Amino acid sequence: MSYRKIFIFMSIMLSVMAILNQLLLQGDTLVLILILAFSALGWYDVLQQKNAVLREYPIFGHLRYILLDIAPILHDYFVESNTGGRPFSKNTIKLVYARAENKPGYHPLGTERDFYKEGLEWIGHSMFSKGEFEDQPRVLVGGPECTRPYSASILNISAMSFGALSKTAIQSLNKGAALGGFSHNTGEGGLTPYHMEGGDVVLQVGTANFGFRYPDGRLDEEAFRKKSKLDSIKMIEIKLSQGAKPGHGGVLPAAKNTPEIAKIRMVEPHTDVLSPPFNPSFPTEEKLVEFIGILRDLSGGKPIGIKLCIGQPSEFESLLDRFIEKEIYPDFITVDAAEGGTGAAPLDYSNHIGMRGDDALKFVNGALIKKGIRDRIKIIYAGKVVSGFNMFKAFCYGADLCNSARGFMLSLGCIQSLKCHTDRCPTGVATQNHELAKGIVPNFKSHQVRNFHDNTIADFIDIAETAGVTSFDQFNPELVHVVEPTT
Template sequence: MKESIRFTFIAFVIIVLFIGLITWPLIGLITIIVLILLIGIRDFYQKKHTILRNFPVLGHMRYLLEMISPELHQYVVESDTDGKPIDRNHRSYIYSRAKNQNKTHPFGTELDVNERNYKWMHHSIYPAKKLESPPRVKIGGASCTQPYEASLFNISAMSFGALSKNAIKALNLAAKEGGFFHDTGEGGISKYHMNGGDLVWEIGTGYFGCRSENGGFDPEKFQEKANWDQVKMIEIKISQGAKPGHGGVLPAAKNDEEIAEIRGVKPHTDVLSPPGHSTFQDAKGLLDFVEQLRFLSNGKPVGFKLSIGNREEFIEICKKMGETGIKPDFITIDGAEGGTGAAPIDFSNYVGMPWESALIFAIDTLKKFGLKDEIKVITATKIFTSFDVFKALCIGADICNSARGMMLALGCIQALKCNTNECPTGVATNDPRFVRGLVVSEKWQRVKNYHENILEDFLELLAASGCDSVDQLNRSMIYKKSGESWISYDESA
């Protein structure tokens, strides 16, 4: 139906242009000008397409290229398996599920099944009955008095400031309606987060939202906000995959008065989070901080997020858990492939352990020290598809988060303008000219659809594997290339 309307619109434009040409110059020129004006007005006020709303008339060139000549786009501009950091296939996958469009794919896989990076899951000739609804995961160890039951798939950490107010509001409304959590990112809790969606409050090295005048941690400010009903869990950010050991950067162009007030910093300046925490400098200090935050939040789940670097440091943390008896309720494992709006290129390219290796190492280390049963593991790096979720759970994760997947569901087109305040879709900018294009009432539903469809697809994969419970998933179900042979993740561990 939508395609027929589009083609009718194109046909109408062509006819009017033809009439304009044959009645040229006076009547034709007026006809064409009126047509362009009407199209521009329609684009400016419609709510579904951000690009058209922000770029009336001109924005049609992008859609016309897609509709009139997809082959030109595929073979001259970008093939379906090209595009960095997220290829066109994955972007199309996310868009289709966000818009509740056709889930089927024509003519077979476009992937090279013999390449080294190809992964696949085994299936059963006796599929299990598909679960009616996705299971939820209880987070909260022995010291937690307010455990939380989380969705298998959630919104990863993205701060207000890095994302626009409309983007944050849409994400939170989607979390509310879809029953999944929304990680605030290290930028603090804004009023745009307070739309009823469950929050994981991330505490970074800048302590935004609970920051003292000298930039340190303020227990009283933390205690007040941590006990808000909407805040369900607390996450201490040690490092993130895109820039481990570097700290966050909010460019001055994005740091307006509102954001500065929320963070407790000076407006219109570059905001640099320190590379490390001032509250602790070793494993014992980290665990003491976990215990302090759990006490101040009256027993809510507290965990920490990190990108694995020096393996011995993670092992030391696990040893100290055994010695002190202090355990986080969850650990979030990020990978070197993680995304960010602004990071030095060498940090993005060469620092930190890749996601799969990091997750395997963390899971195996926790099991070695007898900690895995009590500590839930969340993972977040390039989780876009139901197979990504399936693979992560097979490796040993309990929960998956996605940041860039949720951004694409909001309407991000991977314009790579995140660090310039010029994002054309209004997702990663605070420029009101672009933010107006992101209509919250339209976009939150797309994020909700994406979440819902990912889990629906996951349940189909789970049934195809012959499993009727996520507890049955294990590494023997996922295969990868080793030399000229295929081996399971269980064999390669």
């Protein structure tokens, strides 16, 4: 006899017995309600035709989905090692928490990493002190065409939109940027009141032109001009692609698309908002180059840059040729990594599309040098930067400054629960649920944001001095070593 038939027989018997017990013996009403409720659930499972597991294993089949839902939590707390977590290991997360809380990031006994494992990276230290690195160094962004260059910190908040993040998270990030003197990228969701807490802002123009768009998605130049000329806006970033989902466009699930967000983005609320893979305002290389010039004029001469994940190298080199041909250059290029973060993306795109960060950064730096335009364009690296070592390596491979998204999310209290796309972020960081978002208090969390920034740069400077590096022109790829495969 199948489990399904056994359930049907037992359910009928239990229901009859419970009803008779209630009528004849005046039994516990709560017991009767529970029996009838489970019986109703079981009958629903048996009669429904969508789910085979529940149809064959009524009631008990639900345990499978409960366990699947809590499996990541159980794995994280009881199975995963300190070094094996993804996207970030427990040790890395603990380090970010320590930096945010102004605590020393010490680790006991010794490394937990396999120093003989292929691909492990290390830095050679200097035998003698070469001097001190510049304290809290800054980089001036803006080429000859730029009339309002920006003195940027070497570590800034990468693009994260209001919508992907809660308003209290955005407020905390911007207040933290104001406290620490670094910049905060709006992400493709556009400028919101929560980005106006005193911090320097990088205004991102996404493929959908959210916040300054016509109904067909093209850029509304007058709306852009008004926002870009605000004093808090220091730079403009044109997003061509994003590391975790290059060529796919952003995704804002309907659950997170509130009326407030829809109004800011100029879209319909409570609908899935899928950004197009390409911006309709510049369908070709030539149009993109012209678009850079247009935005520079509209913004009053502020630095204009592009953000992309490298796909086909020949296309990027062709774009550089168009810059040279038209004599219109971006002031900076933000290099994103295929291993970059996102709130929601198709798994195939996260796993298999785009060039990994180290390779992309080396390629972009080399291509600009080969074309003779490296001195005109700053490179910002935005690929999993959460530590001083990450920054040191990025500068060795050609970066002028760094952006971090998930590092600053962790500084707010993110626990890597992997629920960013569900609107059920338990820490209130990546949700539009007002009750959950209340867990973040901007006046308190902003100090953790600032602490993470300052302590990570201090860690970077410490590593640089250990390696005998005292200025940016001394960074080079040969300072970073990678364990080669054994033969």
